[in-house]
Amino acid sequence: GAGVSQSPSNKVTEKGKDVELRCDPISGHTALYWYRQSLGQGLEFLIYFQGNSAPDKSGLPSDRFSAERTGGSVSTLTIQRTQQEDSAVYLCASSPQTGDTQYFGPGTRLTVL
Amino acid sequence: AQSVTQPDIHITVSEGASLELRCNYSYGATPYLFWYVQSPGQGLQLLLKYFSGDTLVQGIKGFEAEFKRSQSSFNLRKPSVHWSDAAEYFCAVGAVGNKLVFGAGTILRVKS
Structure with missing residues (x-):
């Protein structure tokens, strides 16, 4: 079946602009995660959604970062007023429920000039 | 706090040789443990997992x-490495809510 998909695959933006990154999880998966992979910091957890519960935002690095998940499916990660240090690969993962294996998408490579 | 240590940043092995990638974790309860592999420009693929x-x-x-x-x-071990195994390998521990904490990764190079 279809895996986790992310769009765009690459995004180049100018410092100060807002960007939106999209994640389509595997159908039926109730848990959705965002991670960031950067050279300096490795793989870091950002935010986690489980069903209709309030999201765990404990990994978001600043208030410029936000995410939403509509209808328990598609998720959008928004970065406002992008900075050069936001340049990274943003990975989305989904799992059938909390505690299950996470399946990762191919990522979105964000470059902030 | 949970943490994962992968002490080897790079490892080079000959094709056909055995492989062991090290992973140590710190976690307060019985952990969920994972190994993922990432090829250049690709997402993370699950290799295996331990729950209990x-x-x-x-x-x-x-x-x-x-x-x-x-x-x-x-x-992580493999008795005989193939050239296609060259990639970066990540060990991860499942933390509260099952958000994963990853190690820094080990880059595997395979020489022929």
Whole structure:
């Protein structure tokens, strides 16, 4: 079946602009995660959604970062007023429920000039 | 706080040789443990996982890992490496809410 998909695959933006990154999880998966992979910091957890519960935002690095998940499916990660240090690969993962294996998408490579 | 240590940043092995990638974790309860592999420009692919039960787990592509609670380790092994195994390997521990904490990764190079 279809895996986790992310769009765009690459995004180049100018410092100060807002960007939106999209994640389509595997159908039926109730848990959705965002991670960031950067050279300096490795793989870091950002935010986690489980069903209709309030999201765990404990990994978001600043208030410029936000995410939403509509209808328990598609998720959008928004970065406002992008900075050069936001340049990274943003990975989305989904799992059938909390505690299950996470399946990762191919990522979105964000470059902030 | 949960943490994962992969002490080897790079490892080079000859094709056909055996492989062991080290992983040590810090976690307050029985951990969920994972190994993922990432090829250049690709996402993370699950190799294997440990949740409970048999401490020797088998994964895809001929990989296996052994959970040793006394050593807080979850080392990845393969008896005979193929050139296509060259990639970056990440060990991860499942934390609260199952958000994953990853190690820094080990880059595997395979020489012919």
